[in-house]
Amino acid sequence: MVEDNADVRQAVKVYKALGEPTRLKIALLLTEERNLCCSDIMGKLESVAGSTLSHHLKQLTDCGLLDLRKDGTYIFYSVNREIAQKYAPFLLE
Secondary structure, eight states, X not given: OOOOHHHHHHHHHHHHHHTSHHHHHHHHXXXXXXXXXXXXXXXXXXXXXXXXXXXXXXXXXXXXXXXXXXXXXEEEEEEOHHHHHHHOGGGGO
């Protein structure tokens, strides 16, 4: 049974975000290494432009899969483990 329309909408957002290969790589990277800033993520992915990476991070943040923490001019990203466990537990394996 479907629990709640809000849950369904969030699940669709999470699955849509993870359906793009680069976003899936970002999510997997952030399950291994927490609290990475944009430049750290870009260095590990190598083939992603900064503006494209910002777009991907926004999509992952908007669906609730990533949390962000601001520290001065830097923004650090980490996986929201509660959301990942609920909608994409394979990320945490």
